[in-house]
Amino acid sequence: MVSLDYDRLVEEAQRREGAELQRSTTFTDGMRLLSEDVNRPGLLTDAGERLLQVELLRVLTQRIRFECFAADYVPSNVSRRVTLIAGVPRAKSTWLHNMLADIDSHDWISYWRALEPFPLTSDGETERTGRAERQLEFMRLLSPSLLRLHPMRVDRPEECISLMQLCGASYRWTISLPVPGYADWLQRTATLTSVYREYDLLLRMLFPTSTRLLLKAPCHSLHIDEFLRVFPSTEILWLTRPQREVDESFRRLVRASRQVFCERIDDSDWADRWDEISPPAHSAIVPMAEVTRLVESLADKTGRKRSLPDHSAWLQPTPAELRSA
Amino acid sequence: MLTIEQFIGRLESDFGRDTLKDVRPDDGLYDDLGLDSFDAFRLILFVEALASADFPPDVVPPMYRVADAYDYYRALTIDNVTSRSS
Numbered sequence A: 001m002v003s004l005d006y007d008r009l010v011e012e013a014q015r016r017e018g019a020e021l022q023r024s025t026t027f028t029d030g031m032r033l034l035s036e037d038v039n040r041p042g043l044l045t046d047a048g049e050r051l052l053q054v055e056l057l058r059v060l061t062q063r064i065r066f067e068c069f070a071a072d073y074v075p076s077n078v079s080r081r082v083t084l085i086a087g088v089p090r091a092k093s094t095w096l097h098n099m100l101a102d103i104d105s106h107d108w109i110s111y112w113r114a115l116e117p118f119p120l121t122s123d124g125e126t127e128r129t130g131r132a133e134r135q136l137e138f139m140r141l142l143s144p145s146l147l148r149l150h151p152m153r154v155d156r157p158e159e160c161i162s163l164m165q166l167c168g169a170s171y172r173w174t175i176s177l178p179v180p181g182y183a184d185w186l187q188r189t190a191t192l193t194s195v196y197r198e199y200d201l202l203l204r205m206l207f208p209t210s211t212r213l214l215l216k217a218p219c220h221s222l223h224i225d226e227f228l229r230v231f232p233s234t235e236i237l238w239l240t241r242p243q244r245e246v247d248e249s250f251r252r253l254v255r256a257s258r259q260v261f262c263e264r265i266d267d268s269d270w271a272d273r274w275d276e277i278s279p280p281a282h283s284a285i286v287p288m289a290e291v292t293r294l295v296e297s298l299a300d301k302t303g304r305k306r307s308l309p310d311h312s313a314w315l316q317p318t319p320a321e322l323r324s325a
Numbered sequence B: 001m002l003t004i005e006q007f008i009g010r011l012e013s014d015f016g017r018d019t020l021k022d023v024r025p026d027d028g029l030y031d032d033l034g035l036d037s038f039d040a041f042r043l044i045l046f047v048e049a050l051a052s053a054d055f056p057p058d059v060v061p062p063m064y065r066v067a068d069a070y071d072y073y074r075a076l077t078i079d080n081v082t083s084r085s086s
Helices: A006-017 A026-038 A046-071 A093-103 A111-115 A125-142 A160-167 A171-176 A180-186 A189-206 A218-230 A243-258 A288-301 A319-324 B004-014 B037-050 B066-085
Strands: A081-087 A212-216 A234-240 A284-287
Touching (some): A026 A160, A046 A125, A046 B037, A081 A093, A093 A212, A093 A234, A093 A288, A160 A189, A160 A218, A171 A243, A189 A218, A218 A234, A234 A288, B004 B037, B037 B066
Parallel strands (some): A081 A212, A081 A234, A234 A284
């Protein structure tokens, strides 16, 4: 059995990076809780343990690099507008995210860069992309339905929950794993406000001159007030869908995600979680059925009157997928 | 550390595939032993557990033959011994 002990993981990450992790931060609070939760006997499969260790070490080593870089970093004062895709999940938000990334002049973060943003240069880009590709291959192997339910490709836009793992607070963990202690901590307001400030800093490092950022994560809807405190100049596209459909579809996604790691699949902690969210004032409300119409109207507004890109292309299997099929 | 013969013995008895009999070092994992991609992943985990590797590498070397799997086992075991003594 590989080690998922928090202190040993930190020790290993520090050894690999030749630098120390800062102690007593929001990040370390969250990661310690997460580690305690995942070390419950019988929770994980052997494969799940192995993959989770890779994930945890990735996050820890990237965090160390983030902290080292942040020590001397002076953020730019560039005025920046954010377009946020939020609202309920399972309402074509990923599709909308991908379409907007292609037709509008926003900056967005790719999957591989969300997993390993450091170094900020292109050094090691091939290796980082390769690791992201391998991660997706293993996920596909262990849970074949997952990437059909939620397509992810290393070179396509990724939602915020992946990059936010570097801040220690991410719903990516609570979707992939039943981690009740961590989930409780994540929902506290004080946690998310400080996390969003760090997330803002991370985004400024990645896009120092950007004036328009495209972000997406339905999970921001659970903390939209805290998000807006840190990102006040945000244009929100709030997706809607009948509640019962959201609940069924999202829990299907949770089950598929947990199949990658867990012995027994239980999605009950996510039951009815989306009932309480409501859009802030001035949000653009976009029912799922209207996603295509919205993108067309945005294309018109930007003056780029061209046909929508064929997004079936990014759903096609990659060479790696074909090899493993 | 297991010899390659002992390693093959463990593979035959403990890997959980009834078809693994009379395995030889040069046998191809896929062509001769009939492993699929899921078995290949399980084999990685099996080798790492055999070597008691607490922190196996993120990137596993390619394995096409039984001997490659044994080489990975040896590398992990040597790493373990080195890290314990440092």
